[in-house]
Amino acid sequence: MPKDHGIGAAPKRREDVRFLTGKGKYTDDINLYNQTYAYFVRSDVAHGKINNIDTKAAQDMPGVVRIFTGADFEGVGGVPCGWAVTDKHGEPMQEPAHPVLAQGKVRHVGDPIAVVVAESLAEARDAAEVLEIDIEELPAVIDMKAALEDGATKVHDDLTSNLCFDWGFVEENKAAVEEAFQNAHHVTSLELRNNRLVANPMEARVAIGEYDAASEDYTLYTTSQNPHVIRLLMGAFVLGIPEHKLRVVAPDVGGGFGTKIFHYAEEAFCTFAAKAVGRPVKWSASRSEAFISDAHGRDHVTKIELALDENGKFLAVRTDTLANMGAYLSTFAPSVPTWLHGTLMAGNYTTPLVYVNVRAVFTNTVPVDAYRGAGRPEATFQLERVIDKAAREIGMSPIDLRRINFIQPDQFPYATPVALEYDTGNYGATMDKLIEIADIAGFGDRMVESRKNGKLRGLGVNCYIEACGIAPSNLVGQLGARAGLYESATVRVNATGSISVYTGSHSHGQGHETTFPQVIAEMLGIDESMVDIVHGDTSKIPMGMGTYGSRSIAVGGSAMVRATEKVIAKAKKIAAHLLEAGEGDIELANGEFTVAGTDKSVAWGDVTLAAYVPHNYPLEDMEPGLEETAFYDPANFTYPSGAYACEVEVDPETGKVEICSFAAADDFGNIINPMIVDGQVHGGIGQGIGQALLEHAIYDENGQLLTGSYMDYAMPRASDMPSFSVDHSCQTPCTHNPLGVKGCGEAGAIGSPPAVVNAVVDALADLGVTHIDMPLSPNNVWSAIQAAK
Amino acid sequence: MYDFEFKKPGSIKAAVAMLESEDAQALGGGQTLIPTMKQRLASPAVLVSLAGIAKMQGVNVANGVMTIGGATTHADVAANAQAIPALVALAGHIGDPAVRNRGTIGGSLANNDPSADYPAAALALNATIVTDRRKIAADDFFDGMFGTALENGEIITAVRFPLPKAANYQKFLQPASRFALTGVFVADTKDGMRVAVTGASEEGVYRWTEAESALNDTPEASALDGLSVSPDGMIEDLHGTAAYRANLVGVLTKRAVTAL
Amino acid sequence: MTKVSMTVNGKAVSGEVEGRTLLAEFLRNNLHLTGTHIGCDTSQCGACTVHVNGKMVKSCAILAQEADGAEVATIEGMANDDGSLGVIQAAFQEHHGLQCGFCTPGMVMAAADLLAKNTNPSEADIRSHLDGNICRCTGYHNIVKSIQAAASALS
Structure with missing residues (x-):
């Protein structure tokens, strides 16, 4: 019987009522008294020298309040990078300045040059059109290989080259890896591109800055996944505003997927300009603007090699990757192709030796940073593709080849050769479950049916593992993170027993307002309706690192559990006083404190009331009140894993791929709310299928983004998708966090692209096709078929 | 968007008068024009909506000809053009349901987007484009990408489709825009087989006359086996190479003939 | 003006x-x-x-x-007169047909348009009716389920 409340139940989402009735409050729904409107004038060339900006004519246009250029930001800090990578020679990465508004040069289409602040958006835009900007266009570097050639145009004149860093991991293993390849029975190699994507949350970014001259307080309303991180980065590094004078609010946020983690120039601009013009300043991105100003994702070019012995056991993996950074380093960009990517190259397997080389490259394109999965999809894709190719080459079933290389359940905790220690897992179990729910046994019959209709049917299977809930702060500090990665929670119990939880996690679709109370209600034995979640406002919440990397329940949830444990400990003391019993004899169940082995009890509400109306209270021993805060810093990453299967039909005449079915068997450890977990997996698969079949941010050789709107950037639609079969009944609880949870937000996006590509290559294998780069658009599939002929 | 004056006349005559000024533009359903204006790529001073002209609405069949008012929406065509099932199918797959509730046949033909669906239907069905001042055969109407025989201020008031013996439209979707990456409309008409191709050529919609001849000799898909389509002059963009589009022309034509 | x-x-x-x-x-x-x-x-x-x-x-x-x-x-x-969720809204909540909520108003309005014309839509009918409504969160799976459930509830 499924539970009807608490952990493991699937209550309806309470946030849905406001979203379903049009009462959600997104940043663009906020309008402040006397606000002005900002319109960003952006570079339309990929690389250029700003000779002159003449604002005179624009300044005289109707409604113009003020025009800002780079000159207004001289002496103001630049947009900082939050992760420093050390290269394989021990040198720090090259880290260019990233001004709020361009200083002398523009480096990608979309780079902001000037901002018109006016009484209305239309007037700001009208004035922007008469702004005279003299830009001398310079040659642009777009292709990563070309960017690394000697004599290539430099994106940043003050750097030695376009190489941000050359990272080797694990450098000490390099020689052993070489040797393993020399002695291998079989080597499979594959060159591939992990296509550049645009995250495209349906709500584009918005920022509203406000300044109170009397108190010298700033407020920024912004579409962020982590308002405290924005407060820290913008306050400390860009504008020099101390935390107590800067409030950052992220209200309802319409999806993030990584691209709303980062601190953006527009946020700093609106905050800065609000003081400069003495009025609130609002900026709302159009979708076209989002395409050229939101950080993009992925964009790796990789050669991967897999060495196998005569039995198919993996001996070593070696990779060489170029990772596009774009024109500037976005907040977490350097971590994505390195610590979030190289560390995953052991996958679910016992491969003893791994060497990963990543060269990060500056190009005249929009900055690239984390997008759902962030590094882990890139790792999974290349590994699971090369395994599939190897299986075909050595004549083994792809499932069997994976199985014989799985880390076995009795091997946990398992230290990989790439620095991680997997705490728990059971990869055979998820594979067994996948075989069942995907009806893999019936594939042969379905293939015959498809052939009758002139379609080529293929089956693709793959596994994935991810490292989530990132992670011990002292470890990530050693790896280059310039922030801690804990989470905080305050559990405020009110006098009548109701609870407000202040969490640093941010919900922008994940349903925290529903799932977090399930946990507290379970711990206290009270009704979920007595618990409310408060998030997204730095003035209310002690601190927060926000929501990304599938960390909300694993890290934020754990902080909440720790705070609740403190609440329970204090409440038990109060109950012991009220019941005139020893504290150690007090048990809490079903919202009642009972003296063990007796029928003496006191209700939750009586204890909380006593805490705030302390007439009968041990005042000499304890303070009144019942409110606790905890900061939780995880002991390790969590390691969700799973096995995915995709079946496709390919129309050989047109190259059109139709996804017939998609199945996912995931191990997320314990589950708080299975309905929401299903939804997270569905959404991730949707984005993964989007990457595999449809999406691609393409620049031409001059650095113009050819896919700058939904007319050309193919967003997945309902008719592109099948219904999915998802299962998370295989559960090996995380061993090091109090809930035994692992996180589920990114799994679908990590696990699904290789399944789709493996399936299409399987369908076309008889034609001689061994690989097709994503997206597997009809044109690309048809072209691959022609090339194989 | 730049600002403009909005007008909504009740008669064709009034609309034509309003459109006489240089910087006035007709507004059909606005599903292309309004987004274009939002990008500030068009800036008429006056927009003349044709939606209030009752005479330009509706689908009628008489004497073997289907007449569709120029301001009839795609949704209304899909609901009412049963006499030409291929047209029902075509109109029912333009854009998406919301677009089909606004976009009009006259607007689509006047815009002549090289990837639009209606131009292929008009050409293959040997339609007559009726305007406020004349009748234009479809063969004389389309003039390269976004080009038509329309004069400034001339309004498509109706489109007349002679009922074919059989017809079929095969649309291959451009996955992002949902326009036709390539579309082929094949019609068996009283004047013989007509094959019109949209989305493929740099010259816009065109008739594939070699296929028509072959089909007039043998009205079966196999008649097309010997024909090759040259990629020369085909559109090449990020969604499809010229060679890919040339392939689609052949494949879709066969499928349309088979489905007749 | x-x-x-x-x-x-x-x-x-x-x-x-x-x-x-x-x-x-x-x-x-x-x-x-x-x-x-x-x-x-x-x-x-x-x-x-x-x-x-x-x-x-x-x-x-x-x-x-x-x-x-x-x-x-x-x-x-779209809510009932007493402020409670209408049938389609309730189905979206019941079947987790929304996550961030940003596309949701459009999805509900598209669903209402479909169900006004077609009381018993197939899965394909539903997916094709959503051709002009993009969701980035749900992979559409639960949106389709919600609309199917709303169709059952309405008929």
Whole structure:
């Protein structure tokens, strides 16, 4: 019987009522008294020298309040990078300045040059059109290989080259890896591109800055996944505003997927300009603007090699990757192709030796940073593709080849050769479950049916593992993170027993307002309706690192559990006083404190009331009140894993791929709310299928983004998708966090692209096709078929 | 968007008068024009909506000809053009349901987007484009990408489709825009087989006359086996190479003939 | 500025607009009905979907003046008179057919448009009716389920 409340139940989402009735409050729904409107004038060339900006004519246009250029930001800090990578020679990465508004040069289409602040958006835009900007266009570097050639145009004149860093991991293993390849029975190699994507949350970014001259307080309303991180980065590094004078609010946020983690120039601009013009300043991105100003994702070019012995056991993996950074380093960009990517190259397997080389490259394109999965999809894709190719080459079933290389359940905790220690897992179990729910046994019959209709049917299977809930702060500090990665929670119990939880996690679709109370209600034995979640406002919440990397329940949830444990400990003391019993004899169940082995009890509400109306209270021993805060810093990453299967039909005449079915068997450890977990997996698969079949941010050789709107950037639609079969009944609880949870937000996006590509290559294998780069658009599939002929 | 004056006349005559000024533009359903204006790529001073002209609405069949008012929406065509099932199918797959509730046949033909669906239907069905001042055969109407025989201020008031013996439209979707990456409309008409191709050529919609001849000799898909389509002059963009589009022309034509 | 009048969710409203004022802008800015969202500028995402004279349209691709005199329905008018969720809204909540909520108003309006015409849609009918409504969160799986459930509940 499924539970009807608490952990493991699937209550309806309470946030849905406001979203379903049009009462959600997104940043663009906020309008402040006397606000002005900002319109960003952006570079339309990929690389250029700003000779002159003449604002005179624009300044005289109707409604113009003020025009800002780079000159207004001289002496103001630049947009900082939050992760420093050390290269394989021990040198720090090259880290260019990233001004709020361009200083002398523009480096990608979309780079902001000037901002018109006016009484209305239309007037700001009208004035922007008469702004005279003299830009001398310079040659642009777009292709990563070309960017690394000697004599290539430099994106940043003050750097030695376009190489941000050359990272080797694990450098000490390099020689052993070489040797393993020399002695291998079989080597499979594959060159591939992990296509550049645009995250495209349906709500584009918005920022509203406000300044109170009397108190010298700033407020920024912004579409962020982590308002405290924005407060820290913008306050400390860009504008020099101390935390107590800067409030950052992220209200309802319409999806993030990584691209709303980062601190953006527009946020700093609106905050800065609000003081400069003495009025609130609002900026709302159009979708076209989002395409050229939101950080993009992925964009790796990789050669991967897999060495196998005569039995198919993996001996070593070696990779060489170029990772596009774009024109500037976005907040977490350097971590994505390195610590979030190289560390995953052991996958679910016992491969003893791994060497990963990543060269990060500056190009005249929009900055690239984390997008759902962030590094882990890139790792999974290349590994699971090369395994599939190897299986075909050595004549083994792809499932069997994976199985014989799985880390076995009795091997946990398992230290990989790439620095991680997997705490728990059971990869055979998820594979067994996948075989069942995907009806893999019936594939042969379905293939015959498809052939009758002139379609080529293929089956693709793959596994994935991810490292989530990132992670011990002292470890990530050693790896280059310039922030801690804990989470905080305050559990405020009110006098009548109701609870407000202040969490640093941010919900922008994940349903925290529903799932977090399930946990507290379970711990206290009270009704979920007595618990409310408060998030997204730095003035209310002690601190927060926000929501990304599938960390909300694993890290934020754990902080909440720790705070609740403190609440329970204090409440038990109060109950012991009220019941005139020893504290150690007090048990809490079903919202009642009972003296063990007796029928003496006191209700939750009586204890909380006593805490705030302390007439009968041990005042000499304890303070009144019942409110606790905890900061939780995880002991390790969590390691969700799973096995995915995709079946496709390919129309050989047109190259059109139709996804017939998609199945996912995931191990997320314990589950708080299975309905929401299903939804997270569905959404991730949707984005993964989007990457595999449809999406691609393409620049031409001059650095113009050819896919700058939904007319050309193919967003997945309902008719592109099948219904999915998802299962998370295989559960090996995380061993090091109090809930035994692992996180589920990114799994679908990590696990699904290789399944789709493996399936299409399987369908076309008889034609001689061994690989097709994503997206597997009809044109690309048809072209691959022609090339194989 | 730049600002403009909005007008909504009740008669064709009034609309034509309003459109006489240089910087006035007709507004059909606005599903292309309004987004274009939002990008500030068009800036008429006056927009003349044709939606209030009752005479330009509706689908009628008489004497073997289907007449569709120029301001009839795609949704209304899909609901009412049963006499030409291929047209029902075509109109029912333009854009998406919301677009089909606004976009009009006259607007689509006047815009002549090289990837639009209606131009292929008009050409293959040997339609007559009726305007406020004349009748234009479809063969004389389309003039390269976004080009038509329309004069400034001339309004498509109706489109007349002679009922074919059989017809079929095969649309291959451009996955992002949902326009036709390539579309082929094949019609068996009283004047013989007509094959019109949209989305493929740099010259816009065109008739594939070699296929028509072959089909007039043998009205079966196999008649097309010997024909090759040259990629020369085909559109090449990020969604499809010229060679890919040339392939689609052949494949879709066969499928349309088979489905007749 | 020109005065437009229309009925929105059963109430007569009017306001002064420019020629270029979109219906979406009129709803959001003049009437403060911010449930209608704007998710793109090429009229493709469908977050702004409303009904005009009983038909779903993208309110970012219709001028406010084009809707002069029309009956307009928005997400704010979809609840029951007592404020409880309407059948389609309730089905979306029951089947987790929304996550971030941004596309949701458009999805609900598209679903209502479909179910008004087709009381027993197939999965393919539902998916094709959502061709102009983009969701980035759900992979559409639970949106389809929600609409199927709403169809059952309504019939």
